[in-house]
Amino acid sequence: MKTVVISIIIAWTSIAYAIAQDYREASPQQQKQMLQKITEASSRMKSLACDFEQTKELSILNEKMSSKGRMFYRNDQCVRWEYSTPYAYTFVFNNNRILMTQADGKQSVTDVKSNNLFQEIVKIMISSIDGSGLTDSKSFTSKFFIAGDDPMVTLTPVRKDVRRMFATIKLFFTAKDYSVDSVVMEESNGDNTTIKLTNKRYNETINPSLFAIN
Amino acid sequence: MKRSIQVCSLLISILILAGCGSHTMMGPRTYPHLDRTPRYRIEINSEKGGFSGALIIRKEARSGWRGSLVNEFGVKAFDIISPDRYTCKLQNVMPFISKWYIRSTITDDFRYLLWDGNEGVRRSGKQIDKLPNGTIVLTNTRRHIEYILHPLPNHDRR
Known part of the structure; x- marks a missing residue:
């Protein structure tokens, strides 16, 4: 009996160790290479259009909530985040202004500079798309990990008030083109939000009206 | 004295039964304006x-x-x-x-x-x-x- 218990413990530890081995911390040389490739890929990206699926894990209820939609990005820091399910909601960032459109068509415009929360959300959104957070040492400290050839970078907000919302942001890149495949935002309260980007189309012409804020 | 105790006991019994009865009739306190859909x-x-x-x-x-x-x-x-x-x-x-x-x-x-x-x-x-x-x-x-x-x-x- 004792042998069986010990065997189970060893097996379980081995499995846990194997899982943990999926991503290991990158060496300084690997880190330098990863950063260079990600930065190069980002500089080549003039625009990005994709679909996304966002899953929020609510620790207090042990439940998940999923949202889906489309995202558009232009490299002059214009972003459009368009939710379609479970309800319609659109968020447009352009030239330090934010336009939010509710399901019933109600709109509101906010100056990002007057709203701390949105400033940080926008920074995180843009960092997640173009990887700019990796070099923004004023806003984030970054750590690099690798599994096979696929990089993963964890961003830890520098500001204490932002860290109270997001403990870490994990960016999972694909070695295929060094673009972000998914983002995991870990909140200090134990909740996680995962955003997966799919059907990515690069450098297409995006209708400027999608980013218009009147 | 004995009669007073009997009356009090009866009153208490009625109150307890009324409380149980009301709980049974009303059930858990869920309100109709909040649906089961959460x-x-x-x-x-x-x-x-x-x-x-x-x-x-x-x-x-x-x-x-x-x-x-x-x-x-x-x-x-x-x-x-x-x-x-x-x-x-x-x-x-x-x-x-x-x-x-x-x-x-x-x-x-x-x-x-x-x-x-x-x-x-x-x-x-x-x-x-x-x-x-x-x-x-x-x-x-x-x-x-x-x-x-x-x-x-x-x-x-x-």
Whole structure:
């Protein structure tokens, strides 16, 4: 009996160790290479259009909530985040202004500079798309990990008030083109939000009206 | 003396039976204006600003109401726990709204929504209305705050 218990413990530890081995911390040389490739890929990206699926894990209820939609990005820091399910909601960032459109068509415009929360959300959104957070040492400290050839970078907000919302942001890149495949935002309260980007189309012409804020 | 004791015993028995009977007739205190569907698109409107997002809330047999209010990006505004009609508290409150007067107002409003409110009746400066499409509107007339809850389809049930 004792042998069986010990065997189970060893097996379980081995499995846990194997899982943990999926991503290991990158060496300084690997880190330098990863950063260079990600930065190069980002500089080549003039625009990005994709679909996304966002899953929020609510620790207090042990439940998940999923949202889906489309995202558009232009490299002059214009972003459009368009939710379609479970309800319609659109968020447009352009030239330090934010336009939010509710399901019933109600709109509101906010100056990002007057709203701390949105400033940080926008920074995180843009960092997640173009990887700019990796070099923004004023806003984030970054750590690099690798599994096979696929990089993963964890961003830890520098500001204490932002860290109270997001403990870490994990960016999972694909070695295929060094673009972000998914983002995991870990909140200090134990909740996680995962955003997966799919059907990515690069450098297409995006209708400027999608980013218009009147 | 003996007769007095008998009368008192009878009265006590009647009161106990009446209490049991009322519980049996009314059942658990769920309110018709909060559906069993625990997910809502929520808008909170006030003179000083607003918030929109999703409210996921559930009534559990032992622990009462538990829920979370998150914005569209999944950023949590707060968790809400209300084990009984006298207790309601917020946890993990977003730093930007974690002011004592905001917490106090929201706590009181949600306690009313979850336990006390009857549709169409104004009490304690609050009123709940349910629209034909299932939308619930809680109005705090003293603080000029409106909570609008639109039911959402729930595709994520475990």
